[in-house]
Amino acid sequence: MAVPPSANDGPRTRRLVVRLLLVVVAMFGFGFALVPMYEVMCQAFGINGKTAGAWQGAQSTDEAREVRVQFLATNAAGMVWEFAPLQGEVRVHPGATEQVLFVARNPTDRPMTAQAVPSVVPARAAAWFHKTECFCFTQQVLQPGERIEMPLRFVVDRDLPADIRQLTLAYTLFDITARQPPVARVAQ
Amino acid sequence: MSAVIEPGHVGHGEHHPGPASGLMRWVLTTNHKDIGTLYLCFSFAAFLLGGSMAMVIRAELFQPGLQIVQPEFFNQMTTMHGLMMVFGAVMPAFVGLANWMIPLMIGAPDMALPRMNNFSFWLLPAAFGLLISTLFMRGGGPNFGWTFYAPLSTTYAPESVTFFIFAIHLMGISSIMGAINVIATVLNLRAPGMTLMKMPLFVWTWLITAFLLIGVMPVLAGVVTMMLMDIHFGTSFFSAAGGGDPVLFQHVFWFFGHPEVYIMILPAFGAISSIIPTFSRKPLFGYTSMVYATGAIAFLSFIVWAHHMFVVGIPLTGELFFMYATMLIAVPTGVKVFNWVSTMWRGSLTFEAPMMFAVAFVILFTIGGFSGLMLAIAPADFQYHDTYFVVAHFHYVLVPGAIFGIFASAYYWLPKWTGHMYDQTLAKLHFWLSFVGMNLAFFPMHFLGLAGMPRRIPDYNLMFANFNMLSSIGAFLFGATQLLFLYIVVKCVRGGEPAPAKPWDGADGLEWTVPSPAPYHTFQTPPEVR
Numbered sequence: 008m009a010v011p012p013s014a015n016d017g018p019r020t021r022r023l024v025v026r027l028l029l030v031v032v033a034m035f036g037f038g039f040a041l042v043p044m045y046e047v048m049c050q051a052f053g054i055n056g057k058t059a060g061a062w063q064g065a066q067s068t069d070e071a072r073e074v075r076v077q078f079l080a081t082n083a084a085g086m087v088w089e090f091a092p093l094q095g096e097v098r099v100h101p102g103a104t105e106q107v108l109f110v111a112r113n114p115t116d117r118p119m120t121a122q123a124v125p126s127v128v129p130a131r132a133a134a135w136f137h138k139t140e141c142f143c144f145t146q147q148v149l150q151p152g153e154r155i156e157m158p159l160r161f162v163v164d165r166d167l168p169a170d171i172r173q174l175t176l177a178y179t180l181f182d183i184t185a186r187q188p189p190v191a192r193v194a195q
Numbered sequence: 196m197s198a199v200i201e202p203g204h205v206g207h208g209e210h211h212p213g214p215a216s217g218l219m220r221w222v223l224t225t226n227h228k229d230i231g232t233l234y235l236c237f238s239f240a241a242f243l244l245g246g247s248m249a250m251v252i253r254a255e256l257f258q259p260g261l262q263i264v265q266p267e268f269f270n271q272m273t274t275m276h277g278l279m280m281v282f283g284a285v286m287p288a289f290v291g292l293a294n295w296m297i298p299l300m301i302g303a304p305d306m307a308l309p310r311m312n313n314f315s316f317w318l319l320p321a322a323f324g325l326l327i328s329t330l331f332m333r334g335g336g337p338n339f340g341w342t343f344y345a346p347l348s349t350t351y352a353p354e355s356v357t358f359f360i361f362a363i364h365l366m367g368i369s370s371i372m373g374a375i376n377v378i379a380t381v382l383n384l385r386a387p388g389m390t391l392m393k394m395p396l397f398v399w400t401w402l403i404t405a406f407l408l409i410g411v412m413p414v415l416a417g418v419v420t421m422m423l424m425d426i427h428f429g430t431s432f433f434s435a436a437g438g439g440d441p442v443l444f445q446h447v448f449w450f451f452g453h454p455e456v457y458i459m460i461l462p463a464f465g466a467i468s469s470i471i472p473t474f475s476r477k478p479l480f481g482y483t484s485m486v487y488a489t490g491a492i493a494f495l496s497f498i499v500w501a502h503h504m505f506v507v508g509i510p511l512t513g514e515l516f517f518m519y520a521t522m523l524i525a526v527p528t529g530v531k532v533f534n535w536v537s538t539m540w541r542g543s544l545t546f547e548a549p550m551m552f553a554v555a556f557v558i559l560f561t562i563g564g565f566s567g568l569m570l571a572i573a574p575a576d577f578q579y580h581d582t583y584f585v586v587a588h589f590h591y592v593l594v595p596g597a598i599f600g601i602f603a604s605a606y607y608w609l610p611k612w613t614g615h616m617y618d619q620t621l622a623k624l625h626f627w628l629s630f631v632g633m634n635l636a637f638f639p640m641h642f643l644g645l646a647g648m649p650r651r652i653p654d655y656n657l658m659f660a661n662f663n664m665l666s667s668i669g670a671f672l673f674g675a676t677q678l679l680f681l682y683i684v685v686k687c688v689r690g691g692e693p694a695p696a697k698p699w700d701g702a703d704g705l706e707w708t709v710p711s712p713a714p715y716h717t718f719q720t721p722p723e724v725r
Contacts, residue, residue, distance in 0.1 A: 020307050020379050027375045031413050038417025038447055042432060045443050052510070083436065124435045130508055181436030186429060 052134065058125055061144060062137035062162065066102035069165050073098050076163065079177040080109060086182045088113055088121060088149070093156070101165045109142065109157045109178070113149035118189040121147045123178045132174045135164035143178065148189040213715045222317075225309035227294045228713060232612070233316050234291025235605075239681070241283030241323065242598075246674050248276040253636075253670040256663050259655050269653035270338035271330060277341025281459065282366045283323055285593070288601045289462040290315075290373045293401050296608060297377065299706035299713060300395045302386025302722040307379035308372075315372035322365035329355035329362075340651060342452065345433035345444040349425045356426065360419045367416045374408035377401055386705070388724035392486070395704050396479065399486050400465030403493045407454045407461075410497070415451040418444065442507050449500035457496045459593065460560075461489060463600025464531060467553050469704065470607050471535050474550035475542025476701035481534040488527035495524045505576045514573040521571040525564065532561055547699070548622035552603035555595055555630055563591030566641065581651075584644025590637045594673075602629070602680070609684065610698040614712030615691030621683050628676040635669025 050059050076099055078092035089112040099105045113119050123143040127133040138144075142157035149155065163174075214220050214229065221233060251272045255263045264272070294312065298305055306312050329336035334353035337343065348356060381394070381402045391399075421432040421444075431437025433444045472479045479485065501509055501517040509517075535557050544550070566588040570576050579585060602625075609617050639662035644650075648659045655663065697707040705724070709717045 020383050023379050023382060024308070024375055027378060027409055031371055031375075031409050034410055035413035035417050038414040038450075039421070041414075041447050041450065042421075042443060045440070045446060049440075122436055122438075124438070131510060179435065183436050186431075186437065 058127055058133050058136055058138060061141070062139050064137065064162075066162060066165050068100050068102040070100055072101055074101060074163050074167065074171070075173040076105075076161075077173065077175045078107065078109070079175060081177065081179050083179050083181045086121070086180050087115060088119070088180060088182075089154075090178075090180045099163055101163045101167055104139065104160055104162050106158055106160045109159060110154065111147060111149065111157060111180070112154040113151060116151045117184075118148060118150050119182060119184045120187045120189045121149070122181050122183050123147070124181065126177045126179070128175045128177065129171065132167065132171050135167040135171075136174065136176070137162045137164060146183065146187055223313070225305070225313050226715060227298050227306045227309065227312065228612075228715065230306075230309075230312050230316050231291045231293075231295030234287045234294060234319075237316070237319055238284050238286075238288035238291060238601075241279050241287065243677065243681075244327075245276050245279030245284055246677060248272045248279065249670060250674050252276060253667040255653050256655070257667040258664065259657050259660050261654055264653070266653045267335060267338060270340075270651070271336045273651050274337045274340055274343075275326075275330065278326065278337070279323075280593070281341065281455070282363075283319075285459045285597045285601070286370060287319060289401075289404070289459075289597075290370075292397075292462065292466065292601070292604050292608075293373075293377055295612065296706060297380055297398055297401060298384070299611075299709065299717060300398050300704055301381065301384065301389050302705050302718045302724065303380060303384035304716065304718050304721075306376050307384050308376045311372050312376055315369045315376070318365050318369040318372075322362045322369065325358050325365070326362040329353075329358045332358070342448060343422075344448070345422065345425070345441050349422050349433055352426070357423065360423050363419045364416055367412045370408050371412050374405035374412070377405040378409075381405075386718065386721040386724050392483070393724065395465070396468035396482070396485055396489075397462065397465035400461040400468075400489050403489050404458050404461045407458050407493055407496065411451040411454045411458075414447065415455075418447045418451065421447070442504075445504050445507060446500070449503045450497075452503065453500040454493070454496040456589075456592070457492055459597045460600075461492070463556070463597050463604075464489065466600055466604040466607070467535065467556055470549050470553040470603050471538050471557075472703070473607070473699050473701045474545055474547060474553070475539045476544075477538055477542045478703070479534065480537035480540075481530070484530055485534055488530040491527040492524060495520060495527070499524065502571055502573075502576075505573045506580045518571055518573045522568060525568055528564055532557060532564075543701075547606075548617075548619060548626055549603045549607035551623065551626045552599045552606065555626070556599045556603060559595030559599070559634075560592060563588060563593075563596060566591060579644060581649055582644035583640045583648045583650055586650050587637050587640035587644055590640070594633050594637065599629075602626075605684070607699075608706070609687055610694035611706060611709075611711050611713055613688050613691075614694055614710075615687050616694050616698065617683055617687035617691060621679065621686075625676060625679045625683060628679065629673055632669050632671075632673030632676055636666050636673055637669070639663075639666045639669075 075096060077096045080090045080092055082090055091110055093108040093110060097105060097107060125143050127136050138161045140158060140160040224230060251264060255269055332355040334355060336355055337359045338353060339347035381398055424430040425432055425434055431439040433439050433441050468479055468485060499517055499521045501513060502521045505514060570579055570588055606622055643659055643662050648655055694711040696710050705722060
């Protein structure tokens with residue numbers, strides 16, 4: 008080192024470097040803390056079309072108003088299941104609990120696991136779209152050729168802004184067989 | 196005085212020898228001037244390599260249709276050009292300038308942590324060796340743009356992406372160590388009497404840049420770590436199939452990415468704030484406001500990141516917040532431009548090469564700033580997003596901003612580094628060719644973008660042909676001109692008219708009190724600053 012000992016104030020520099028390294032570690036952690044913060048923000052403000060988890064609550068029905076709810080079912084790239092809603096659209100009164108069915112079938116000759124991910128359009132309506140029961144809360148395992156009907160129960164909140172007359176709930180179905188290997192059903 | 200290097204004992208002892216001879220001098224050096232030189236040479240090499248990639252891009256875009264390269268390789272070129280220029284050329288150039296000049300400007304004998312300094316430089320060749328090697332791997336190098344948005348960089352990435360991630364980690368560690376070194380040097384090694392508010396602005400802007408670096412480089416390391424985990428360890432930070440969200444990637448990336456653009460420009464602001472007063476023969480107008488404006492820009496840079504994401508579907512209140520916060524940055528930046536112009540006002544101006552680059556910096560950076568304001572308007576951005584207008588904007592802030600700032604600094608301090616005056620005529624020629632080439636390359640891109648030409652494409656509609664050809668001609672001119680800079684610097688290192696300690700009569704600052712070339716060891720006894 009070409010630094011005379013007098014100029015390099017050892018302990019002071021060491022203390023400063025330790026503090027700066029702590030900032031570095033904290034900011035590395037902050038990057039990861041952004042992940043749950045993002046989830047919380049999206050759900051708290053109902054942004055990005057993200058709907059919250061299972062809703063527990065009840066509302067009286069607003070008979071005077073009617074909202075169109077459309078359903079879309081899409082397969083993600085590489086997914087081969089047949090996946091569709093039984094009804095493409097329902098008209099609901101805000102506050103009333105509705106149930107619709109989605110159908111999925113595994114056409115392959117091997118057991119597969121799938122996960123459906125929901126999204127609401129317009130995105131700001133997500134905060135007023137409550138699901139009390141949804142197949143998207145769990146993963147689906149289907150044996151070769153198996154077909155199931157999957158229920159979705161939801162309530163459109165009475166406080167849904169008046170300018171929203173129609174909303175779309177879109178599900179994308181992902182193949183997660185590699186991540187969650189399905190347990191082959193033992194012959195019954 | 197031994198000329199033989201004993202590893203681990205470089206420069207130890209009562210007296211301080213001059214540089215050791217041979218190659219090992221550069222490998223083992225802990226001298227801030229040597230390391231500064233290494234950084235500057237490395238960054239120029241990266242500039243030429245990244246520039247060659249830009250030449251490939253412009254050659255392919257010379258005419259519509261696919262002529263020279265395949266689209267896959269074109270994508271690798273746009274990605275690598277961005278990565279090389281941002282992390283290889285601009286950032287190391289500023290670290291090199293900081294190494295050379297900060298100890299000289301504040302009267303310190305060296306950087307505070309000289310061995311770490313050596314390590315942070317030598318990480319760079321490893322990092323960029325790794326990055327460039329991906330081009331020769333199966334599946335090719337990174338092809339997802341320098342912003343490496345997931346899932347392009349995770350699910351659909353070439354196999355070499357893991358090497359890319361590791362290279363980014365190494366660059367990040369290098370930058371963080373460099374930043375810690377700058378902060379420790381500036382806060383602890385100032386000469387007696389050199390109070391914070393007497394520091395040259397280059398030191399101030401670098402101090403603030405260093406804080407930005409330790410604030411956001413760890414976030415970049417975090418985001419590439421998340422990518423690594425998604426690719427290899429089965430997590431799903433950015434994969435919707437497992438409950439993650441690709442939009443999250445953009446938030447985390449731009450939380451790093453926006454301060455990053457100020458990391459690339461603030462040190463240039465500082466250098467320009469030394470050069471303009473020198474050649475105007477007046478003190479800098481509004482020193483204090485310059486310091487506070489720099490701090491304000493640094494603070495605002497942390498709360499505007501989502502203006503890069505206006506079209507991903509953020510809520511209206513979010514669009515408004517990020518739009519207004521972004522526009523607010525124009526205020527401190529405007530203060531700076533006003534101060535530079537006021538410094539020149541009624542000054543005794545002369546136009547040596549550093550001043551020409553500095554004046555071009557002020558004018559052209561302001562143009563880049565104005566197109567930035569246009570992009571900040573959320574509803575207008577829906578049209579401009581991902582078009583060549585964005586390419587024009589950031590090249591106007593980075594080429595005549597960062598790069599011209601670096602050229603101005605190099606021409607300003609080259610006599611101090613080499614002890615020789617460089618060829619002023621050739622340097623002016625370098626300026627004019629760069630100025631014309633750069634404007635010819637990037638100005639037509641504004642029109643292309645407004646007419647709807649998307650960025651990152653190897654082929655385009657026939658209606659864009661004329662402007663693209665002009666742009667390519669300008670790019671070739673600008674690229675070839677940089678070889679002239681290499682020639683000027685080499686010629687200056689090898690000889691030339693001896694430079695006095697203070698080659699510019701209007702210059703002010705401690706660096707001009709030491710002889711030219713600056714001796715290997717300076718300010719062993721701290722100077723007295725009044």
